[in-house]
Amino acid sequence: EKTRNSFLHRLGKAIAGRSTVDDEVLDELEEVLLTSDVGVETTLKIIDRIKLRVAKDKYLGTNELNTILKEEIAALLSEKKDQFDQEIPLDVKPFVVLVVGVNGVGKTTTIGKLAARYKKLGKNVVLGAGDTFRAAAIDQLVSWGERIGVPVIKQQMGSDPASVAYDTVQAALNRNADVAIIDTAGRLHNKIHLMNELSKIRKVIQKVIPEAPHEVFLVIDASTGQNAFEQARQFSQATQVTSLVVTKLDGTAKGGVVIGVSDQLNIPVKYIGVGEGTEHLQPFDKHAFVESFFGR
Amino acid sequence: MFENLSDKIDKALHILKGHGKITEVNVADTLKEVRRALLDADVNFKIAKEFTNSVKEKALGQKVLTSLQPGQLLVKIMRDEMAALMGSKAADISLQGNPAVVLIAGLQGSGKTTFSAKLANFLKRKKGRNPMLVAADVYRPAAIDQLKVLGEQIQVPVFAIEGNKNPVEIAQKGIEHAKTLGHNVVIVDTAGRLSVDQEMMDEIARIHRAVKPSETLFVVDAMTGQDAVNTAKAFNEVLDFDGVVLTKLDGDTRGGAALTIKATVNKPIKFVGTGEKMDAIDIFHPDRMADRILGMGDVVSLVERA
Ligand SMILES: Nc1nc2c(ncn2[C@@H]2O[C@H](COP(=O)(O)OP(=O)(O)OP(=O)(O)O)[C@@H](O)[C@H]2O)c(=O)[nH]1
Numbered sequence: 001e002k003t004r005n006s007f008l009h010r011l012g013k014a015i016a017g018r019s020t021v022d023d024e025v026l027d028e029l030e031e032v033l034l035t036s037d038v039g040v041e042t043t044l045k046i047i048d049r050i051k052l053r054v055a056k057d058k059y060l061g062t063n064e065l066n067t068i069l070k071e072e073i074a075a076l077l078s079e080k081k082d083q084f085d086q087e088i089p090l091d092v093k094p095f096v097v098l099v100v101g102v103n104g105v106g107k108t109t110t111i112g113k114l115a116a117r118y119k120k121l122g123k124n125v126v127l128g129a130g131d132t133f134r135a136a137a138i139d140q141l142v143s144w145g146e147r148i149g150v151p152v153i154k155q156q157m158g159s160d161p162a163s164v165a166y167d168t169v170q171a172a173l174n175r176n177a178d179v180a181i182i183d184t185a186g187r188l189h190n191k192i193h194l195m196n197e198l199s200k201i202r203k204v205i206q207k208v209i210p211e212a213p214h215e216v217f218l219v220i221d222a223s224t225g226q227n228a229f230e231q232a233r234q235f236s237q238a239t240q241v242t243s244l245v246v247t248k249l250d251g252t253a254k255g256g257v258v259i260g261v262s263d264q265l266n267i268p269v270k271y272i273g274v275g276e277g278t279e280h281l282q283p284f285d286k287h288a289f290v291e292s293f294f295g296r
Numbered sequence: 297m298f299e300n301l302s303d304k305i306d307k308a309l310h311i312l313k314g315h316g317k318i319t320e321v322n323v324a325d326t327l328k329e330v331r332r333a334l335l336d337a338d339v340n341f342k343i344a345k346e347f348t349n350s351v352k353e354k355a356l357g358q359k360v361l362t363s364l365q366p367g368q369l370l371v372k373i374m375r376d377e378m379a380a381l382m383g384s385k386a387a388d389i390s391l392q393g394n395p396a397v398v399l400i401a402g403l404q405g406s407g408k409t410t411f412s413a414k415l416a417n418f419l420k421r422k423k424g425r426n427p428m429l430v431a432a433d434v435y436r437p438a439a440i441d442q443l444k445v446l447g448e449q450i451q452v453p454v455f456a457i458e459g460n461k462n463p464v465e466i467a468q469k470g471i472e473h474a475k476t477l478g479h480n481v482v483i484v485d486t487a488g489r490l491s492v493d494q495e496m497m498d499e500i501a502r503i504h505r506a507v508k509p510s511e512t513l514f515v516v517d518a519m520t521g522q523d524a525v526n527t528a529k530a531f532n533e534v535l536d537f538d539g540v541v542l543t544k545l546d547g548d549t550r551g552g553a554a555l556t557i558k559a560t561v562n563k564p565i566k567f568v569g570t571g572e573k574m575d576a577i578d579i580f581h582p583d584r585m586a587d588r589i590l591g592m593g594d595v596v597s598l599v600e601r602a
Pocket residue numbers: 101102103104105106107108109110131134137184185186187247248249250251272273274275276280404405436488490
């Protein structure tokens with residue numbers, strides 16, 4: 001509790017007895033944002049917006065500044081409405097989800113947690129072991145499948161991931177499943193052949209269901225710095241990312257980079273990962289997320 | 297949008313042009329740009345500030361030689377300063393004892409298991425050692441299988457105790473086993489852990505005490521942002537590690553976390569990971585890293601043009 005609100009405390013001190021938001025206050029703010037990975041450009045954008053608001057609204061006290069601040073940051077997080085009004089729309093079956101991202105961010109684990117969540121919502125889920133490259137990636141997903149009681153469609157290590165994706169969607173149709181979630185190997189976005197492979201996976205899925213994949217999750221590790229921008233850009237280009245999932249928010253990293261990513265690429269954040277267990281996935285709450293910047 | 301340092305210096309050079317020497321006024325804007333570029337490269341906020349301050353100290357009042365423009369001089373100062381911070385030469389790994397024990401630790405997904413196997417491969421092929429790997433991650437699904445598959449690829453045996461949930465015991469037994477089989481290096485792969493997870497940090501401390509490694513390596517993802525400072529500090533407090541491994545440098549990240557960690561805990565970066573394959577390991581080159589963080593490949597050509 002002592003360190004909690006340290007920013008608010010500092011901010012309070014910086015503005016005590018002042019009637020305007022001066023440079024000192026803005027410097028404090030800048031530091032909080034930059035040390036949360038918000039990035040220079042987005043930070044300057046937020047500060048400019050605060051300045052404007054303050055000039056217009058005639059700033060009064062710490063509380064007001066606080067509120068303004070949180071509003072402005074929240075406003076940057078993409079307002080783009082989720083295209084579906086439910087987590088799994090009733091009229092889309094099977095709902096096909098493709099999960100992509102750079103190496104080690106938490107794709108496979110997120111799939112395990114998502115499957116558990118969807119299952120709890122009463123859905124029949126099928127998983128596809130589309131990472132046929134990384135050592136024991138298939139075993140890892142199979143082990144998740146066993147843990148939550150969900151079937152995993154797989155082939156041999158080294159086989160074509162597009163073919164696994166095809167099998168998975170086909171199996172979901174055959175079994176009358178509600179949801180199919182397809183894992184992919186981690187890949188760095190500057191490797192063109194690996195990005196092309198993703199585009200191919202997408203195309204092959206569309207051979208079975210032209211509208212699929214209905215959801216493409218780009219998983220971002222909360223500790224990632226400014227490289228997340230390039231990740232989002234390149235993965236969007238290759239697979240038309242629909243939403244972000246931010247993982248590992250149970251650590252000290254605040255994941256501030258997704259504010260800028262969400263703003264600039266207009267991609268909403270849909271879930272956050274807060275641990276390694278089955279239950280450690282939560283729907284994204286903008287205000288709680290912003291709050292965590294200043295609370296810790 | 298995502299300007300790199302060279303673009304920014306390019307602009308700043310115009311500001312400096314026409315001045316005979318570097319003064320407080322003409323250097324301020326440039327350094328502000330540099331600081332922002334460092335932040336864009338994921339250098340920690342405070343460290344970026346310290347860096348630009350020390351560059352300023354060094355730059356102020358320096359007479360610009362006829363052969364150098366003020367901008368060139370500033371770039372040279374920055375480059376020297378960055379290189380000095382990153383360390384002057386590659387630091388070696390210490391393999392004392394028989395077997396020598398290497399302990400691998402770090403956050404989830406940073407690349408520990410992959411690096412453990414790469415290191416075993418490196419020591420076997422390049423240093424003529426006879427390594428064994430120990431699978432001490434008892435949590436992550438299929439972590440043991442993962443190490444076993446990699447061990448098979450590189451023809452290095454992997455010690456594991458199926459069903460055992462005690463990593464301290466596994467590590468100790470692994471070392472005993474290595475002794476009887478005559479392996480002279482044992483590399484212990486451990487589970488990923490967050491620095492705020494007290495139980496897991498206690499566990500790695502216990503493993504560390506039990507195996508008495510001659511080398512403890514902290515593995516970090518090169519894409520890490522501002523959090524690098526917290527993690528490096530926390531792991532260093534518990535392990536007093538000997539060196540750092542920077543993974544996934546085959547990406548396009550500038551890798552400012554490298555500077556952050558070096559400046560925070562003052563431990564050398566010893567290896568880098570440059571891919572998923574078993575031979576994608578390199579010893580660390582401080583000068584190359586300095587240039588990468590500064591975006592220097594571009595800057596040098598820029599200065600040559602100036
Ligand atoms: N603390 C924490 N750990 C997580 C979270 N999500 C995933 N992890 C851990 O991060 C590590 C990597 O997770 P994976 O699911 O294997 O990541 P991935 O993206 O599938 O990795 P690759 O397939 O190798 O690219 C594992 O140790 C997970 O347990 C999270 O929200 N919090």
